[in-house]
Amino acid sequence: MIEPSRIPPRSGIAFRLRSGEILEVIDPHGCQVADLLAYSADDVGEVISNGRTFDYEETICLTTGNVLWSNRSRKMLTILGDTVGRHDFLLTPCSVDTFRHFYPDKPIHHGCFGNLAQALAPYGISEDAIPVAFNCFMNVPLQNSGRLSVEPPVSRPGDFIQLRAECDLIIGLTACSAYSSNGGSFKPIDYRVILPPTAPNEPAEADQS
């Protein structure tokens, strides 16, 4: 098994994920959030969409078996495994503006939005092209009235979610920077890319020569 890589607290990265590869996002210490974005590597105008996902999955609570869909109604990522079962696809990445709004007395941070913008810029993705992220482990309970709140994640150390790429993707991924989403603690996020399994009877290339 490949060793996981680490995203330091309050930072973010971007990388390519090929069709069929499995991204595992791990909460190494527990009670932390990772904002996840996925763009088509062939055309970054195509990106995961909370609205299209809610349309086709007919739920706002996404876990094993659910698919994250793009703004062009294409499957982007399928959730293959999930030891937490509580994530958020309603709220936007924290940003300078959300820090000013929610934490006016605390130091301003550019947040997951700033980290994603920096990491995705080399792929030609602009700030305006950052939609609602799939917020792994983020705990946003809804009341019957529709009111929502951001509570500490229920994830424990080592909990993870696994997502299979359904096409070639550019991934953006953060260790969340906001106070409320991780219970006031800033922790790292780990991740690894698992290669697709080879079919047991698939002949090696050399056998065909």
Add this chain to the structure above:
Amino acid sequence: MIEPSRIPPRSGIAFRLRSGEILEVIDPHGCQVADLLAYSADDVGEVISNGRTFDYEETICLTTGNVLWSNRSRKMLTILGDTVGRHDFLLTPCSVDTFRHFYPDKPIHHGCFGNLAQALAPYGISEDAIPVAFNCFMNVPLQNSGRLSVEPPVSRPGDFIQLRAECDLIIGLTACSAYSSNGGSFKPIDYRVILPPTAPNEPAEADQS
């Protein structure tokens, strides 16, 4: 009072709405949905965002007093009046793809998405720049499990919602084309633009000469 204009069944329009003007969206026959989009007239890269709205309003049920925020964390529209109290900001405009998915045995229509794309193209707004719309009168109950369904609107003939522009906007507005969102009937939507009231003691321009 200005007479309302009519959007014919299964069609859409776009127009400018200046800061301070009030858009009234009316359901003339009841049980119909209108998909509403708003872009900054100064830079159409700025558009209403369900995620930023859920962030700042801390609810997914939006009615009188709530604000629709942009992807750049700016106020776009404030709901001033609402005789229905049930709208949706979770689901995307119906499209060729959603018709294929949900109504495979029925004739394919380009839907609110196609109508919005056509109406907004002259303003330089591309299909990929169409996010989740604010779906006036759309009835999307959520179960505690997170599962959602699209039910007939509860709006009665003459019901309306009023929204004040907080900056100069390009508005996209439709009479919905999908089967389930309007209970299987395709009806028109009416709308009118109400000019901002003049302050009672504001001198007329001529008085100042």
